[in-house]
Amino acid sequence: MREFGINEVWFIVAAVRWTLLLSIIAFAGGIVGGLVIALSRTSEIKALRVAAMAFIQVFQGTPLLMQLFLVFFGAPLLGWDLNPWVAAAIALMLNASAFLGEIWRGCIQAVPRGQWEAAEALGLHYKSRMRFVVLPQAFKIALPPTVGFLVQLIKGTSLAAIIGFVELTRAGQIINNATFEPFLVFGLVAAVYFVLCWPLSLLAARMERRYAAALAR
Amino acid sequence: MNYTFQFGDVFAAWPDLLQGAWLTIRLSLYAMVLGLLVAITCAVGKTGGPRPIRWLINAYIEVVRNTPFLVQIFFVYFGLPAAGIRVSADTAALIAMVVNVGAYATEIIRAGIESISRGQIEAGLALNLSKFKVFRHIVLKPALRTVYPALTSQFILLMLTSAVVSAISADDLTSVAANLQSTTFRSFEIYIVVTGIYLLMAMAFSFLFRVIYRISFNYPDRR
Numbered sequence: 001m002r003e004f005g006i007n008e009v010w011f012i013v014a015a016v017r018w019t020l021l022l023s024i025i026a027f028a029g030g031i032v033g034g035l036v037i038a039l040s041r042t043s044e045i046k047a048l049r050v051a052a053m054a055f056i057q058v059f060q061g062t063p064l065l066m067q068l069f070l071v072f073f074g075a076p077l078l079g080w081d082l083n084p085w086v087a088a089a090i091a092l093m094l095n096a097s098a099f100l101g102e103i104w105r106g107c108i109q110a111v112p113r114g115q116w117e118a119a120e121a122l123g124l125h126y127k128s129r130m131r132f133v134v135l136p137q138a139f140k141i142a143l144p145p146t147v148g149f150l151v152q153l154i155k156g157t158s159l160a161a162i163i164g165f166v167e168l169t170r171a172g173q174i175i176n177n178a179t180f181e182p183f184l185v186f187g188l189v190a191a192v193y194f195v196l197c198w199p200l201s202l203l204a205a206r207m208e209r210r211y212a213a214a215l216a217r
Numbered sequence: 218m219n220y221t222f223q224f225g226d227v228f229a230a231w232p233d234l235l236q237g238a239w240l241t242i243r244l245s246l247y248a249m250v251l252g253l254l255v256a257i258t259c260a261v262g263k264t265g266g267p268r269p270i271r272w273l274i275n276a277y278i279e280v281v282r283n284t285p286f287l288v289q290i291f292f293v294y295f296g297l298p299a300a301g302i303r304v305s306a307d308t309a310a311l312i313a314m315v316v317n318v319g320a321y322a323t324e325i326i327r328a329g330i331e332s333i334s335r336g337q338i339e340a341g342l343a344l345n346l347s348k349f350k351v352f353r354h355i356v357l358k359p360a361l362r363t364v365y366p367a368l369t370s371q372f373i374l375l376m377l378t379s380a381v382v383s384a385i386s387a388d389d390l391t392s393v394a395a396n397l398q399s400t401t402f403r404s405f406e407i408y409i410v411v412t413g414i415y416l417l418m419a420m421a422f423s424f425l426f427r428v429i430y431r432i433s434f435n436y437p438d439r440r
Contacts, residue, residue, distance in 0.1 A: 182295035
């Protein structure tokens, strides 16, 4: 049995960098994938809409943990030998794409219909209509829920611990196995997540209130 | 790709999978009911309680919503025995699920309660209904109806998140899959099938919730 000392605390706190890195990569991938999904969902081509819809259904209707396992155990079948780190990043990216895609679809459709029609009446093509008229307005609406989703994503990275990647939660598990001080260890782990997530939650809530106030005017 | 899929071993184990799925369903149902009770209590405390109570409830909500479910499970599962309370993995899983969904549902129900107009409550009191009756019929029921979609998607999310309780080896569907994997080594096939089962369960719950809505809230909306 080891004592829970400063080295143990440091081991846990230092592991936060992997949680952060994983979150950033998943978020970056999710932004690209989410945009593709959102645009497909609102596209004029039916096949694209159906495909995007199916993607969202599958990723929102199954546990994130299963998605992680499927990437982790499925990739070797395709001949790629993924370490837990890459598998976690890919699974989180796909998951984030589905959720962000659905959030952003709502935001694109929340842009008043008249704006679409006006852009069309001005003779703008689909691409310019999206780029200059719809997306800039949708972006503003999308900001609060996107920041809110970031909290969900950071918490989601904890599942990488289950396939053996040493991030914050796994680091806590390792130290707890050695010291058996669950309240101290998982209290500390929870505190670190809280420090990461709470400011984002507050920011999202604040932006949402400001947006609601702007709409009410 | 020259891999041949073999689902034989997976389907041969269907009684185990069914049992795991059944535990996942039971855990989720218990957690939904208990979580709803926690949430109604906390939502009442948050909208009408004294300041220290409101402060406590807020702390509970913020802590739960800003930490991962996996860490909450570890906290309960390893923490309770350290505090001298022995619980099985399944009980620990249920406690963590109730604590988790309670916090999310509190915020949802609070929003519903706040959407009830003051005049409705005053009208109820003027008709000499007891405070409890006013709360039950004039506040709670319409509030639940308003937030029903958000509440039920939160419940389905809870069912999906419960896959994580396999990390403390509760006997849920994911645990069964993990055990099966260590004897057959057909990981990909197992997780494909199990993911499919989760998808079916999510659709079944969403159907169940639609039926409950039709039965409980089948009256015209007067607002």
